[in-house]
Amino acid sequence: MLTDLIGIPIQALAGQLLLGLINGSFYAMLSLGLAIIFGLLHIINFAHGAQYTMGAFAAWMGMTYAGIDYWWALLLAPLVVGLIGVAIERLLLVRIRNLPALYGLLLTFGLALIIQGLFRNYFGASGLRYPIPAALSSGTNLGFMFLPHYRAWVLFVSLAVCLVTWFLIERTTIGSTLRAAQENPNLVEAFGINVPRLITITYGAGVALAAFAGVLAAPIYSVQPQMGADLLIVVFAVVVIGGMGSILGSVVTGLCLGLVEGLTKVFYPEASSVVIFFIMILVLMVKPEGLFGRAS
Amino acid sequence: MAEPLSITPDFVPVVPAERDDKALHRVIFIVLALAICVAPAFIYPVFLMKVLCFALFASAFNLLFGYAGLLSFGHAAFFGLASYVSAYTAKFWGITPELAILAGTAAGALLGLAFGAIAIRRQGIYFAMITLALAQMVYFFSVQRPDFTNGEDGIQAVPRGHLFGLFDLSNDMTLYWTVAAIFMGAMLLIHRFVHSPYGQVLQAVRDNERRAVSLGYRAQRYKLMAFVMSAAIASLAGATKAIVFQVATLVDVHWSMSGEPILMALVGGVGTIFGPLVGAAVMTTLQNYLVSAGSWITVIQGVIFVLCVLTFRAGIVGTIADRLKRNL
Numbered sequence: 001m002l003t004d005l006i007g008i009p010i011q012a013l014a015g016q017l018l019l020g021l022i023n024g025s026f027y028a029m030l031s032l033g034l035a036i037i038f039g040l041l042h043i044i045n046f047a048h049g050a051q052y053t054m055g056a057f058a059a060w061m062g063m064t065y066a067g068i069d070y071w072w073a074l075l076l077a078p079l080v081v082g083l084i085g086v087a088i089e090r091l092l093l094v095r096i097r098n099l100p101a102l103y104g105l106l107l108t109f110g111l112a113l114i115i116q117g118l119f120r121n122y123f124g125a126s127g128l129r130y131p132i133p134a135a136l137s138s139g140t141n142l143g144f145m146f147l148p149h150y151r152a153w154v155l156f157v158s159l160a161v162c163l164v165t166w167f168l169i170e171r172t173t174i175g176s177t178l179r180a181a182q183e184n185p186n187l188v189e190a191f192g193i194n195v196p197r198l199i200t201i202t203y204g205a206g207v208a209l210a211a212f213a214g215v216l217a218a219p220i221y222s223v224q225p226q227m228g229a230d231l232l233i234v235v236f237a238v239v240v241i242g243g244m245g246s247i248l249g250s251v252v253t254g255l256c257l258g259l260v261e262g263l264t265k266v267f268y269p270e271a272s273s274v275v276i277f278f279i280m281i282l283v284l285m286v287k288p289e290g291l292f293g294r295a296s
Numbered sequence: 297m298a299e300p301l302s303i304t305p306d307f308v309p310v311v312p313a314e315r316d317d318k319a320l321h322r323v324i325f326i327v328l329a330l331a332i333c334v335a336p337a338f339i340y341p342v343f344l345m346k347v348l349c350f351a352l353f354a355s356a357f358n359l360l361f362g363y364a365g366l367l368s369f370g371h372a373a374f375f376g377l378a379s380y381v382s383a384y385t386a387k388f389w390g391i392t393p394e395l396a397i398l399a400g401t402a403a404g405a406l407l408g409l410a411f412g413a414i415a416i417r418r419q420g421i422y423f424a425m426i427t428l429a430l431a432q433m434v435y436f437f438s439v440q441r442p443d444f445t446n447g448e449d450g451i452q453a454v455p456r457g458h459l460f461g462l463f464d465l466s467n468d469m470t471l472y473w474t475v476a477a478i479f480m481g482a483m484l485l486i487h488r489f490v491h492s493p494y495g496q497v498l499q500a501v502r503d504n505e506r507r508a509v510s511l512g513y514r515a516q517r518y519k520l521m522a523f524v525m526s527a528a529i530a531s532l533a534g535a536t537k538a539i540v541f542q543v544a545t546l547v548d549v550h551w552s553m554s555g556e557p558i559l560m561a562l563v564g565g566v567g568t569i570f571g572p573l574v575g576a577a578v579m580t581t582l583q584n585y586l587v588s589a590g591s592w593i594t595v596i597q598g599v600i601f602v603l604c605v606l607t608f609r610a611g612i613v614g615t616i617a618d619r620l621k622r623n624l
Contacts, residue, residue, distance in 0.1 A: 044421045095606055101421055102367050103605050106562065109369075109555065110601025117594030233432045233551060236425035240418070273436045277429050281414055284426065288417040 008266055014145035016262040022151055022220070024258015025158035028251045029213040030235045032165060035244040037206040039182045040199055041093065043104025049232030050115035051207045054081045055214025056223045057119060060130050070133040070219070077215045078208040085207025089200045112229065119225035127222025154216050161212065162251045169247055178202065237280040243293020253291060317623045321487065324570060324624070328483075332476045341472040342540070347580045348479040349537040350560060354572035355486055356529035357557035362567030363490055364522040365502035366416070367424045369554050370431030371530045373411065376549025377434055378404035378531030383451040383544035384444065393457045393465055393539050397478075400535025401528055407434070408527020409520075416519045419505075428551060435549045450545030454538060471540060478536055482529055487569050489525060498522055530557070552594075559597055562604045565611030568624045574612050 030048060037045045045051075058077035062068035068076065088111065096103050131137075132150045139148040169175035181188045181195050189195045214228070221227055235254075242253030257276050265272040283291065335344055353375055360366050382400030385391050391399070415426045438445045445451065456465035465471040489495050501508040501515045509515050538544045547553060556579070557572070564575025579597075586593050604611070610618055617624040 038421075044425065092602065092606065099609075102424070103609070105367065105421055105424055106558065107602055107605040109558075110598045110605065113552075113555070113594050113598030113601060115598075117591055117596075117598060120591045120594065229551070233428055237429040240422060240425055240429065270440060273440075274433050277433045280426070280429055284414050284417050 010144050011146075013266055016266045017259060018145070018147070018151060018155075018262075020259045020262015020265070021255065022154055022258070023261060024255040025155055025162075026213055026217060026231065026254075027235055027238045027258055028162055028254030029158050030210060030231065031238045031242065031250045031254050032162060032247065033206040033209040033213075034235065034239055035247065035250050036165070036169070036209075037203055038244050040178065040202045041089075041097075041104065042101050043093070043108065044101070044236075045203075045206065046105055046108035046232070047088070047111040047115065048108075048206075048210050048235070049228030049230075050112040051081055051085065051210040051228070052214040052217070052231065053119065053225060053228035054084070054115060055211030056130070056218040056227060057123070057214075058211065059215045059218045060128055060223045063130065070215075074212070074215050078212040081211035081214075082204045082208030086200055086204040088207075089203040093203065094196070094200075116225050116229060123225065125225060127224040130218035130223050132219040150219060154220065158213070158216060161209070165209070166247045166251070234276055237276050239290075241276075241280050241283045241290060243290025245290070246292040249292025318491070320622060320624075321569065325480075325484070325487075328570075328573075329480060332480070336469065336472055341468045343580070343584065345472055345475045345540045346537075347577050348475050349533050349540065350556065350580055351573040351576035352479055352482055352533035352536070353530055354557040354560035354564070354576045355483065355569075356526045356533060358561040358566060358568075358572045359486055359489070359529065360522055360526035361558075361561065362571075363495060363502065364498050364519055366419075366519065366523070367421075367558075368415075368427040368523075368526070369424045369551070369558070370411065370415075370427030370429075371526075371557055372549050372551060372553035373431035373434040374404040374408055374527040374530040375534035375537075375553060376438065376544075376546075377407055378534035379538040379544040379548040380438065380445055380451065382535035383454040383538040383542075386457060386539060387451060387454045390455075391457075392461050393459055393474075396457075397532065397535040397539060400538065401531045404531020404534065405524055405528035408524045408531070412520045412523030412527065416516055416523060428554070431549070431554060432551060435546070435551065438546055438549045445544070445546070448546065450543055450547075451538075452543050454542040454544065456539055456542060465539070475536055475540060478532065482532055483569075483573075486529065490569065494518070494521070555597070559601055559604075561611075562609075563600065563611055565614030565617070565624070566609075568611070568613045568617055570624050571611050571613035578612070 030052065034045060034048055037043070037048075055077045058080055059068075059070070059073035062073050062076065063070070092107060092111075093104065096107060136150040136153050139146050141147075167175075169178060177188065177193060178198065181193070181198055185195050210228075217227070238254055238257055239250070241257065242249050244250070257279065260279065261272055261275055264275040271278075332344075332348075353371070356374075357368060357371050360368055378400035380400075381403040382396045385399045386393060386396035411427065411430045415423055415430065418426060439447070456471060458464050459470070459474055463470050463474075465474065490499075497508065497513050498518050498521075500511075501513065501518050505515050534548060537548075560575035560579050561572045562575065563578055564573065565571025579600075582596070583593060586596065589596070608615075613624050
């Protein structure tokens with residue numbers, strides 16, 4: 001049986017590819033949320049990483065203080081964090097709607113600092129452990145690799161969430177209203193649709209998506225205040241590479257870049273943390289508007 | 297534009313606005329120089345040097361954001377790399393501090409040329425995200441090359457050395473005059489740059505790029521030049537900081553360091569010459585008082601960010617300038 005491929009054991013290769021796919025699914029979910037928020041609010045949500053962190057912490061706090069298990073956390077954490085997002089939009093972002101987009105970036109950067117600082121104050125900088133739910137704690141030997149069930153679950157759920165989001169936006173009435181509001185908010189408002197409310201809901205939904213990703217990530221990565229910020233910078237590069245023009249584009253770009261990162265870990269580990277940034281540079285030189293972006 | 301005659305006295309001479317501001321700026325620079333001379337009599341010089349280094353860093357950021365409209369979230373890369381290069385060359389090559397600072401500045405400027413050429417291919421928020429991502433590469437490089445950066449510990453006990461091989465910088469006051477000279481020189485350079493024809497075109501590109509291009513200006517070239525200038529001055533700040541505090545660490549290249557000059561420029565006034573200095577003084581003083589508050593500083597910085605964006609976008613100097621109807 002074939003056990004190695006150009007000197008790399010198949011086991012290790014498959015393991016890293018799976019890890020890459022999982023990272024990629026997080027990139028996909030987060031860049032998807034960024035793109036949805038950007039589409040309607042025209043701001044880059046710098047607090048996206050912090051909101052992902054909030055999701056993970058909400059799950060951890062729920063379990064530690066209230067005994068809420070993983071499955072309920074998966075439902076409740078995005079809801080709670082999404083509501084906080086709604087409050088943020090209503091109280092803060094609404095006030096800068098007519099300002100240049102860069103102010104949104106600065107404001108949400110400030111929010112990210114606040115959230116991250118608060119978590120560090122109360123929980124310290126070291127990671128907290130969140131257990132893998134009992135039902136998914138085992139794994140299956142596939143012959144060529146060992147597949148932990150939790151990782152398979154994360155991959156499955158995140159892909160499902162991405163597809164559902166795509167379906168909602170591209171194939172339903174709500175989605176077409178949303179897209180119309182992106183194109184021409186004044187006209188949509190003239191048709192009697194409450195655009196400010198649509199904006200609030202969109203922001204809340206984007207934030208909830210980030211929190212959902214945070215809950216999924218909690219058992220895999222350690223729960224710590226910095227987890228979102230580090231991830232967000234990579235997601236920014238993913239967004240630059242893919243462009244924010246297309247939902248499926250974001251998802252595909254995220255997954256592919258995760259895979260590339262996984263492969264780099266096998267063949268040239270030193271470069272694995274920067275390979276996505278290198279790809280970003282290449283894309284900027286060849287197609288500055290991004291792979292799925294539209295020239296501005 | 298028609299002025300209401302009743303409140304315009306007859307004897308007010310018609311002075312071109314630009315000329316008028318020049319005279320005012322000259323006065324401010326002289327006052328600033330005097331203040332810098334007098335300050336160490338009242339304030340601990342090492343703290344003052346910290347303010348000056350960060351004022352330079354914030355001014356570098358502001359040069360790009362305020363005058364070219366390009367929001368960089370990656371200036372820690374230049375600040376940090378220059379800090380490492382300056383610390384490394386001063387400690388392990390044993391070169392004199394002015395050469396170490398020069399080496400750091402040159403390294404940062406070169407990095408700025410490379411990053412600038414890539415980043416200016418996009419504008420607005422994309423530019424911000426790209427600079428942040430590029431800077432993160434420098435951070436990862438610093439983490440992965442402990443032979444150069446000494447990893448988590450950083451390069452410590454950097455010798456301050458003798459300026460030009462003559463003046464002993466281990467004396468705080470000698471070092472203070474050196475840093476003050478570097479600061480004043482760089483500030484005058486920034487002022488000259490902004491008010492030169494080059495700087496005026498840059499601002500035209502910021503305000504309406506298409507129009508500037510249609511007038512025959514090569515917008516990209518102007519932006520790149522501004523980027524390199526800004527990177528070089530941020531590097532000068534980082535390199536000087538490494539000599540003053542005798543240390544270069546991962547903190548200097550971390551993304552949160554890129555947030556510092558942004559906040560300082562915002563507090564002081566984006567797009568003003570003197571705003572970043574005021575912002576740096578305010579924020580550094582605040583940090584000094586809050587040093588016991590530990591990680592609450594991050595929270596407070598975040599709150600100031602939010603408040604500034606919501607209610608105080610002109611910043612301190614910008615507000616004064618608006619009141620005086622002058623450019624500061």
